[in-house]
Amino acid sequence: MATDKKRVELAEIIPDKCIGCQLCAGICPVGAIEMVDGVARIDPAACIGCGKCADVCPVESIKFERKKRKPAGERKVGKPAGVPGYEGVAVFVEVLEGQGASVSWELVGKARDLAGKMGTTVLGFVVGHEVEEIAGEALAYGCDDVHVIDDPLLGTYLSRPYGKAVSDLCTTVKPEILLIGATLAGRDLSGVVATILETGLTADCTGLDIDEEKRILLMTRPTFGGNIMATIFCERHRPQMSTVRPKVFRLPEKDVERKGGIHRHAFEPPAGEPPSVIERVRDVAGAVVDITRFPALIVAGKGACDAESMPMFQRLAGVLGGVVACSRPVVESGLLPYERQVGQTGKTVAPKLYVxxxxxxxxxxxxxxxxxxxxxxxxxxxxxxIFGVADFGIIGDYKIVVPLFIDELERKMKSGAGGT
Ligand SMILES: Cc1cc2nc3c(=O)[nH]c(=O)nc-3n(C[C@H](O)[C@H](O)[C@H](O)COP(=O)(O)OP(=O)(O)OC[C@H]3O[C@@H](n4cnc5c(N)ncnc54)[C@H](O)[C@@H]3O)c2cc1C
Known part of the structure; x- marks a missing residue:
């Protein structure tokens, strides 16, 4: 096993085994992996020995042996890089129609992982009106402390009042990191808060990690048209801010017995006339299919971009309790609408079954x-x-394979042996 000067394990590619799927390059938090002639190559000078590439490799083509980690308390965790007095990983808990947004809980789960590496706590920022229950839920999902601003002026999301409330919480509580879901409101809010606090913001991250030596957040996201993954960090300003789309991280287990502190803060509205809501347009997306909510997705790519095949895909989706989604070329062809697109410029999904x-x-x-x-x-x-990430691969013309697949599923379901 290769090691660097400080005896950190470095990952090593076994070139003969590599299938060039690029998942390792995508997950590497420091951009140490590049593709050369379709094979991954690791830059030993840049590798930090985190082992994420080995974890994600579907064909075990990366050699990596993890050292037993010391418990967080015994580990030497660096001091904040040039910005003393900040502590904790905070998550803005978005409230939608009286419910905590699922992406916020996914971020609380990730925040636990980051806070564990830093030896610090997870903080929930709950802003809204009549949000007492949500604060309790934030504890159940993994927050150690929840900071609440509850005010009638915050009953509906508006940039200025929410921007003021969340930036005030940051100024009072001083978290090192602030994570926000990349929802419609979250995207707007993050820009407002970062501007008020004069700190950095990395939007639409697909990976988050900690550089334990420097104690900084490593924020990974696709860049240059998605052709490379960039790892961005914010060394001198706090909080380090990141938005993450729904379904990038897993929903953590909810433990209603979990205890923690709930701290209430008064709301200081922004100067000037309070904004008033003239009309609220509810659920314009009502007629739109939200592919992120289905347990099964039947995803048509360019190789299956054929109007005549759509009824067959819908039938398969019906059998599996799912819906038809697609890759970008299928949207570009006009066959399916944009809301069905999966990927970097479409939706991030994590169904139980992806066909x-x-x-x-x-x-x-x-x-x-x-x-x-x-x-x-x-x-x-x-x-x-795609076979590099698939659990099951079928090589063949879909026009032959899919009807057989449907018949087999229907037969199994009739005999009671089926299930997603
Ligand atoms: C900035 C940027 C953002 C992008 N965002 C997205 C995004 O969000 N989502 C996205 O999907 N793409 C996105 N793309 C495009 C992406 O790079 C690919 O071009 C696209 O994903 C390819 O789609 P595809 O796999 O459907 O088509 P192709 O790459 O053309 O693949 C078609 C496949 O079908 C197979 N095939 C052909 N005929 C058959 C058959 N009869 N039976 C079975 N298999 C068959 C072929 O073997 C081939 O593997 C983006 C690109 C850029 C530059």
């Missing part, structure tokens, strides 16, 4: 679906990168 039909597995597609529990790929090209 990719005629999808090659480009990195911009993979970043939006690699959190799926089970991936089935049907593709006529045995070299298609």
């Amino acid at each position: 990719a039909i005629g999808v090659s597995g480009a990195v911009q597609h993979l970043v939006g679906m690699q959190g799926s529990e089970r991936i089935v790929a049907i593709n006529s090209d045995p070299q298609a990168p």
Whole structure:
């Protein structure tokens, strides 16, 4: 096993085994992996020995042996880089129609992981009106302390009051990190808060980690048209801010017995006339299919972009209790609307079952679906990168394979042996 001067284990590629799926390059928090002639290559000078590449590699082509970690209390954790007095990983808990947004709980789960590495606590920032129950839920999902601003002026999301409330919480509580879900409101709020606090913000991150030596947040996201993954950090300003889309991280277990502190803060509205809501347009998305909510997705790619095949895909979706989604070329062809697109510029999804039909597995597609529990790929090209991430692969023409697949599923379901 290769080691660097400080005897940190470095990952090593076994070139013969590498299938060029690029998942390692995508997950590497420091951009130490590049693709050379379709094979991953690790830069030993840049590798920090985190082992994430080995964890994600579907064909075990990366050698890496993890050292037993010391418990957080015994570990030497660095001091905040140049910004003393800040402590804790905070999550803005978005409240939608009286419920905590699922992405906020996913971020609380990730915050626990980050806080564990830093030896610090997870803080929930709950802002809204009549949000007492949500504060309790934030504890149940993993916050150690919840800071609440509850005021009638905060009953509906508006940039200025929410921006003021959340930035005031940051000024009082001084978290090192602030994570916000990349929802419609979250995207708006994060920009407002970062501007007020004059700190950095990395939007739409697909990976978060800690540089334990420097104690800084490593924020990874696709860049340059999605062709490379960049790891961005904010050394001199606090909090380090990041937005993350729904379904990038897993929902943590809820433990209603979990205890913690709830701290209430008064709301100081921004100067000037309070904004008034003239009209609220509710649920314009009502007619739109939200592919992130379905347990099964039947995903048509360019190789299956054929109007005549759609009824067949819908039938398969019906059998599996799911819905039809697609890759970008299918949207570009006009066959399916944009809201069905999976990937970097579409939706991030994590269904129980993902059936990719005629999808090659480009990195911009993979970043939006690699959190799926089970991936089935049907593709006529045995070299298609999608097979590198699939749990089950079927090589063949989908027009032959899919009808057989449906018949087999229906037969099993009739005999009572089926199930997603
Ligand atoms: C900035 C940027 C953002 C992007 N964002 C996204 C995004 O959000 N989502 C996204 O999907 N893409 C995105 N892309 C595009 C991405 O790079 C790929 O071009 C795209 O994902 C390819 O889609 P595909 O796999 O459907 O098509 P292709 O790559 O053309 O693959 C088609 C596959 O179908 C197979 N096939 C052909 N015929 C059959 C058959 N009869 N039976 C079975 N298999 C068959 C082929 O073997 C092939 O593997 C983005 C690109 C850029 C530059």
